[in-house]
Amino acid sequence: MSKTSTLISGNSTFLQGYAKKNEDLLIDLSENGQKPQALFVGCSDSRVVPNLITQTNPGQVFVVRNIGNFVPPYNEQIEHSSVASAIEYGVKALKIKELIVCGHTQCGAIAALYSDLDPNEFMHVSKWLEQGKKVKDRTLAALDSDVSEETLLRATEQFSVVAQLENLLSYPFIKKMVDSGDLEIHGWMYNIKTGDIQYYDQAEKTFQAVSEKDLVAMEVEHD
Numbered sequence: 001m002s003k004t005s006t007l008i009s010g011n012s013t014f015l016q017g018y019a020k021k022n023e024d025l026l027i028d029l030s031e032n033g034q035k036p037q038a039l040f041v042g043c044s045d046s047r048v049v050p051n052l053i054t055q056t057n058p059g060q061v062f063v064v065r066n067i068g069n070f071v072p073p074y075n076e077q078i079e080h081s082s083v084a085s086a087i088e089y090g091v092k093a094l095k096i097k098e099l100i101v102c103g104h105t106q107c108g109a110i111a112a113l114y115s116d117l118d119p120n121e122f123m124h125v126s127k128w129l130e131q132g133k134k135v136k137d138r139t140l141a142a143l144d145s146d147v148s149e150e151t152l153l154r155a156t157e158q159f160s161v162v163a164q165l166e167n168l169l170s171y172p173f174i175k176k177m178v179d180s181g182d183l184e185i186h187g188w189m190y191n192i193k194t195g196d197i198q199y200y201d202q203a204e205k206t207f208q209a210v211s212e213k214d215l216v217a218m219e220v221e222h223d
């Protein structure tokens with residue numbers, strides 16, 4: 001075993017570049033703590049890099065990632081859940097007002113819902129992916145049986161994001177905050193190939209491209 005990872009050489013590049021250029025930001029974050037504006041639930045997939053695809057700095061996005069960007073539904077047993085604890089801490093302690101569930105195209109977890117994973121070899125993954133069964137059933141019921149694999153997978157990825165938003169609302173404190181307007185929840189679909197993000201329009205019940213008009217409206221809102 002080598003003494004350290006080959007990745008660590010990237011840290012010296014980071015130190016000489018980004019860290020030097022953003023010295024004030026890093027000092028401020030260390031002295032004053034984090035005040036992230038959004039909580040991002042994303043897939044562990046190495047192609048989905050939250051800060052890169054949103055062009056945000058350290059301190060801006062509180063992130064929890066897992067295989068398939070799943071949000072386990074609320075469970076009164078209070079089981080060990082990294083997602084539930086991140087959401088609870090993010091919303092209650094860090095006072096985050098925006099929660100994003102970001103799915104992505106070509107998601108291996110979604111594809112695995114349609115494959116026969118060996119539960120002996122992949123006992124943890126198989127168990128984790130059981131959460132996707134409802135999404136798979138819902139997608140199959142919604143689509144014609146003769147759709148292409150591509151159509152089936154892209155639709156399942158989208159249905160999954162919507163299901164995770166529903167699961168978020170199963171947490172009493174989330175539901176309460178959303179109902180009172182103290183918290184917004186958003187569903188995104190990140191396209192691995194183009195880098196483009198579509199958002200879930202809850203009124204239209206479809207994923208839509210963000211238009212220039214939307215961006216202008218957002219800037220006005222922020223002012």
Ligand SMILES: [Zn+2]
Binds near residue numbers: 045068104108
């Ligand atoms: Zn994925």
